[in-house]
Amino acid sequence: MASSSRDGPHLGDNILLLPSSQAATPSVTTASSLQDDTSLNSPPFNPVHAQNHPTFHSNNINNSTPSPSAQPSVTQQQPVISFSPLRSTSSISSRSSTSSSSIGRSGGRHGPFPSAAGTSAAATTQPTTAANSSVSATAHAGEGVNSGRGRPAKDSPYSANREHGSKASQLLYTYILTPFQSLQLYLTTPTRDREASASTYHPAVRKLPPWLLPHYRGRKPVIRSTVLRPLCRMLLLIVILAVLIVSTLFYSFRKGQPELSDYRALTEFNWTPINPRSYLSPMNTSFGENYDVLLDGHSHSRYSDGRMSSETLLKWHIANGYNAVIVSDHNTINGGLAALKVAESEEYAGKITVIPAMELTTCRLHMNLIGINETIDFAIKKWPSDDELRQTIARAHELGGLAIINHIPWSNTTEYGYELPRMQNHPSRELLVDMGIDGFEIANGGTLDTISLKFIQDNNLILITGTDVHYPDSSAFSWTILNTNGNRTIDNIMAQLKARRTSFLFDPTGTQPLAYPPENPVYYKTAPPTLLGQYFQMFWIEQTGMYSFSPTGGFCHEEYVTIRWKLIGYFIAWVLVGFLLFEAARLVIVGCCWGPFIRRRRYLRKKKRLEEEEGLVVTGSGLDVDAGRHELEEQQQQV
Structure with missing residues (x-):
């Protein structure tokens, strides 16, 4: 019997599925061993003593050669080999971070979840050992912490009944330090x-x-997650803002920025032409109602800073x-010549x-x-x-034209940001x-210059009005009226101007209706980078x-830049x-919800x-003895 046990059993090829309580630990049983009184009276298999069991030594199994006399007879029962792939089935988990041990919990990588198989094996198959007694005692000792309807016992480290220290220190320890620790x-x-x-x-x-709550492995991860990240x-936000500010500023300063109003698409004014004669009277009552010319003496097209083409400008008038x-x-002079070509x-x-x-x-x-036909550039x-200036006026007279000074009130208005007029050193x-x-x-527009009007009357000069129109959604305020006796040609109009036989109509409210351009889809x-760039320009x-409109460009006033530090500070805030x-929001969504x-x-x-x-236990032949031995060694280390 002893030699048969040392030589190892003959493993069959059958695989049986047994309940986990019966296959908690690897075991080998033969019919011959059942006849031995020692094997019958021996305690159940314990992984702690597995290293002393001769059956599970690899040298006894792999190096032994069974003799013919030691082979089991046909009347013997087939050996039943049970093996559980989970090393945590009957292990006892003991961790340094806890003050009590848990019987039947997994010590593997899956965590300390309750194990029904392990609990059954520990309760039915394993004998009471010193290790088990210590674990049980520790578990019972830990119950004192939860005694008294979930409150800590008097001997608990979280007991509120501290016998030393002042009342303030007890309250601080009980309600602040202890929960925090x-x-x-x-x-x-x-x-x-x-x-x-x-x-x-x-x-x-x-x-x-x-x-x-998440798991923090020491102080460094806490600092990394709460401060460094x-x-x-x-x-990263600062870098993104810096790149955004620089790129949008460059984009907003580029030439050819599309406007919101598509003035090029506004080419028609679909209303009945206004007749100012029907509701306005000449400012000079002696002029009478005998006039056939309603003249606008000042307008602009796309050849300078206007928004209308030459043809659209004529339609507007x-x-x-x-x-x-x-x-x-x-x-x-190019804008005037182009409009003249359209009018003809x-x-x-x-x-x-x-x-x-x-x-x-x-x-x-x-x-x-x-009334000139060339650009005078003196x-x-x-x-x-x-x-x-004298040379320019003289050249205009040589070409048969006139020299008219425009919008003196606007020219003498104080420029924003300066204590100077728009037109500095304007001649009197x-x-x-x-x-x-x-x-x-x-x-000019809706402004009436009464000072210049009186000066004209006192010095017998030419009186003229102008809309100074640039945009098609503008109103008309004044009309210069002349009488050419039905012959409305350039020469006749110029002759009436030179003869000082002019008057005007003035409507301070402007004409109605107005034409509004459609929005530009481009x-x-x-718009987003342009508007952001304009926002950052604040x-x-x-x-x-x-602006000087000179060939060299530039402006008529001294240029300077003022940094608005207060606005920058509020922006940063x-x-x-x-x-x-x-x-x-990230803490609420990620930390508390997600x-x-x-x-x-x-x-x-x-x-x-x-x-x-x-719940899955595999039994049968083909047991890897080395794997089982390593499994038992790991269980022994855990115990």
Whole structure:
């Protein structure tokens, strides 16, 4: 019998499935061993003593050669070999972070979940050993923590009945320090061990599920997750803002930015042409009602800073009651010549008369040179001298034209940000008369210059009005009226102007209705970076003054930049507020909602998988003895 046991049993090829309680540990049983009184009276198999069992020594099994006399007979029962792949089936988990041990809990990577098979094996098959007695005693000792309706016992480290210290220190220890230390222990304990360590927590912390809060492995992960990671996100936000500010500023300063209003698409004014004669009377009552010319003495097209083409400009004037117009673009005659060509076409013949002109635009004055056919460039510069202005006026007279000074009130208005007028060093009316000018524009848009009107009357100068129209959604306010006896040609109109036989109609409210351009679809494609760039331009104020329209460019006033530090400070403050709100929302969503949800799902998934694995026990032949030996050695180390 002894030799047969040492030589090892003959393993069959049958595989049987047994309940987990019967196959908690690997075992070998033969019919011959059942006849031995020693084997019958021996205690059940214990993995602690597995190393002393001769059957599970690999050298006894692999190196032995069974003799013919030792072979089992046909009447012997087939050996039944049971093996559980879970090493945690009958193991006893003992961890340094807890004060009590749990019988029947897994010591593997799946965590300390309850094991029905392990509990059954420990209760029915294993004898009471010293190790088991110590574990049981420790478990009973741990029950004192939860005694008394979930409150800590008097000997518990979380007991509120401390016998030393003042009352304030007791309250501080009971309600602040102790729960905080218990929460710190909860956070530093792995999620799989929190259920087993629940008896060591404060009652308030004990109510927290094991998956509620994340696991922090020491102080460095806490600092990394609460300090370093938010700082990294803030640094990333700063980099993104810097790139966004620089890129949008460059984009907003590029040329050819599309406008929201598509003025090119507005080419029709679908209303009955306005008849100002029907509701307005001449300002000079002696002029009477005998006039046939309603003239606009000042307008602009796309050849300078206007938003209408030459043809659209003529349509606008016809719709607002004009039958003659002076097209005077800044420092060029090309706009007037282009409009004259359109007016001479068959479509507009007899509807409107165009007189070419050029508005000399400098930093000293704006002056219309009317009835010329070339660009006079003697004084096209920022600061022309008096002699250059005289030379320009003389050249206009040589070409059969007139020199009219435009919008003196607007020119003398204080420029925003400066204590200076828009047109610095503007010549006086007396000096302009001495230079040879022919008249003044006494109405520009909705502004009526009564001072220039009286000066004209006192000095017998030409009186003229102008809309100074740039955009098609503008109203008309004034009409210069003349009488050509039905012969509305350029020469006849110029003759009436030179003869000073003019008057005007003035409507301070402007004409109705108005035409509004449609929205530009291209604008919305580039609006976000453009508007962001314009928003970031508020960080400084760039004072430039009036544009000079000179060939060299530039402005009429000293340019300077003022940094708005207070606005920058408030912007940074609001960015910080937004960042803190983002971190708070992230803490609520990720830390309090999404994080616990993910940890709970993982926790339950591992628990379910462990329960399924513990319920599956494989028995039969083909046992890997080396694997079983290593399994038993690991279980022995855990015990």
